[in-house]
Amino acid sequence: MSNKFRNIFLWFGVISVIVMLMTFDVSYTEIIDSLNRAGYYLPLVLVLWLFIYLINTLSWWIILRSGGNVGSLSFSKLFKYTVSGFAINYITPVGLMGGEPYRIMELTPYVGVERATSSVVLYVMMHIFSHFVFWLSAVGIYVLIYPVGLEMGIVLGLITVLCLFLAFLFMKGYRNGMAVACVNIGSHIPFLKQRVIRFAEKNKDKLENIDQQIALLHNQKKSTFYSSLFLEYIARIVGCLEIWLILNVLTTDVSFMNCVLVVAFSSLLANILFFLPMQLGGREGGFALAVAGLSLSGAFGVYAALLTRVRELFWIVIGLVLVKIGNKKNDR
Secondary structure (H helix, E strand, O other), X not given: OOHHHHHHHHHXXXXXXHXXXXXXXXXXXXXXXXXXXXXXXXXXXXXXXXXXXXXXXXXXXXXXXXOOOOOOOOHXXXXXXXXXXXXXXXXXXXXXXXXXXXXXXXXXXXXXXXXXXHHHHHHHHHHHHHHXXXXXXXXXXXXXXXXXXXXXXXXXXXXXXXXXXXXXXXXXXXXXXXXXXXXHHHOOOOOXXXXXXXXXXXXXXXXXXXXXXXXXXXXXXXXXXXXXXHHHHHHHHXXXXXXXXXXXXXXXXOOHHHHHHHHHHXXXXXXXXXXXXXXOOHHHHHHHHHHHHOOOOHHHHHHHHHHHHHHHHHHHHHHHHHHHOOOOOXXX
């Protein structure tokens, strides 16, 4: 990727971070008090996410290696693209709309545009698919450890149906590919229709090749498919340790299973509000509702959401810095 595009991603991220800092709903005094209260738990949370990003990178690495030789691309370089890609996604409205083009452009010099595109699309699909598995697991955990009344039964039933339906759509996408289907959807969007149609006609062979590579992973390389999915699911379970560490600052009465439920239901609400950068407001509300639903103080959820925001900002800054360092002068 040329430095011109890296600078665009970098400055967009810097401006977004500044806007987020200026629009925080809490005072800086409250933030500092919360950080002081967290003590050594906060560094533990920051280091925890280093391991989570390593798991994410390994999942993507498995997908890439299954498609053939990756040239001079190293695991550490892919880790850099993983962290930077997630950082850009965090600050992009509608989510998953900024980090993916960045990853494709960085990978293209190593494996070509078609394989770079198919690997990124596959990884994103796997990352999202693990959401559904995680939410279904949370439904099962809740049923096992809590009594389920009529209202909660309806809510859990709706979540189950939604996750199974979305999982079905994704499995269909894995079998047949997603590139052509996405372009077909775009061809019905007002104002974009003609541009998408021209793009599809010009790149018909490339789109079909990308779909063939996507379908290949599920149809012929099932071990790679399930290994990548398993790693993404494990990353979500490990991520629940963050909430467990944060809540242990306030109370010792929270089990790890409760933290899994908090993360699952809060992330479900946050993803419903996917159009907001960093799911501003949705994450906090989700934590508060999830914690209150488990008969804990709603203040616990607000505190957990605040420290989670601090962790996100820390890794966003790290990711934006990585956009500009460790690049070869001859990268194009």
